[in-house]
Amino acid sequence: MKIITTILMTIILTSCGSETSTKSKSHKEASLEQQDPLIVSDSIDGQYLAKLLPMNQHLSGPLDGAVTLSLDDDEFIGDVRFFGNPLTAETVFEQTVHMGNRCPTLADDLNHDGILDEIEVLNVVNEVIIPLDGDLNSQWLGANTYPLADSFGSYYYSQVASFQRLLDDLWEVDINLEDQLVKLPKDEVPELEGKIALIRGISKKLNLPSEVGYIHKNGIHASLPILCGVFQKVRTPPGRRNIDRYPYPHYDGENPDDFSNLGIPEDDTTPDYDIEPTGPILDYGN
């Protein structure tokens, strides 16, 4: 019985192991890694970021997002961050990488209706080389499987693929010359930098003018281009070294210990909750 109790106690104690205990072991095992130095070589490996800018914002409302393609040896990862609004809630969005080299502007609005429709936009961004759909390994597998935004109008997409499988698929013979997809000559590796990311779709609740042009088989709402960006290779990682010490602030003509005029908003209306102070109110100047 003593043995059983001991074993049980050991297991229970292990289960209560804190974050710290697991971590100390990991610390011993892990070599010291550095934040990515991002040595940008001539190879295609690296991260490619397309910051998305709204098109037709007067229809879609405020939008923000980014598409990131990451290539490390054979590992190819596509991520899409889409920060929407009620007009994009519970809507499916088609997200594609195109062969073009710029995003459309209002100068590309050929019928001058103030809307950049699908036909006008595709004239600029050209064919699709990589659909960011249900399967990144090929153009056809996972076709038409695209993310659905949540009830707040946002979504996050992430897919991992084999870059070699993606290339093999791109080098196949193009058996459908009518679709938007394009193949590449055998052994041509696509240059990701400079390619275009495009997102199409809007809620069916939105009334769109009938003159808006489209070729999308899922209809006018699924066709509307709303975000576009140009891929650039990430050469400088974001951020800087944290500095947690800075000079003590002194203010002209003021007592340095008096912080009553340092910009604390007068209308900081802290609600008067029923929480009694547990000790004396200390005065730090505010």
Next chain:
Amino acid sequence: MKLLTLCILFISNLSFAQTLTSTIVDISYDDDLTRVYLENGLVLKANSSIYGMDIGNTYKFHYGRDRIITLATAITHHPTYNEVPSNLLNYPDLFQSYFPTIIPNLQRANELFNELEYKNNNSECFNRAHVWNYSWRIKHQIYSSKAWVFFTRKYIRKYDFQWWFHVAPLVHIASDDSVIERIADRKYANKVLTMKEWTNVFMRNNVECPLIDLYSEYANYPETGWCYTMKTNMYYYQPIDLETYERDGKSKNTWNHLEVVQAYKDALEVDI
């Protein structure tokens, strides 16, 4: 003996079963493993695709020590506490004009740290942080800040890490002719910590987490680096506040009553 071992393992598994209710913010499919990113910062896992579970919906999750979901039940839930009253939306940007209180010395900072109420429950970090910032404000008139750490997708995959962000109060302390910043995370420390000491609690590879100014510098770089840190005023409650600030310019410069109520309820299990 085999039977005994099995019994022990079963008991052990039972003792690790956990439940929590949270909203899904992201789902990713990596290497035959589905990762479910929750609003509270936790990352749970499923061995296969999770049909019928959607981003934005709230579920009660049952999961084991390995964070594999064993059962999820949909909850009808309207997170009204996320809504910022419209009269708060047009304040000026306090990233630029927020002036935190400077605590006289490190000893006093640690006294204040030891005052923070902590209940050993499964509360969310953003609720604890909000309660701690708020309690200093009402008890001592202290305007403190917040420190955030965000873990990249690459880091989460490599170390099978269970959180995608963490947050705690940040205090400003006079030291000689300088002001130093320290993090007050009562759950993970017994004194105020430097930013590096604090992030080291969570970073398995000891790296320094670069400081960023905008949420997109983390969110747009899921495969670049391992982690990022950010500093804001004390009123920002959840990462979506940082995302909204960046896109729409909606800064937060006062307490949102509903958020404070929610934070106290979760962190200390009290109604205020």
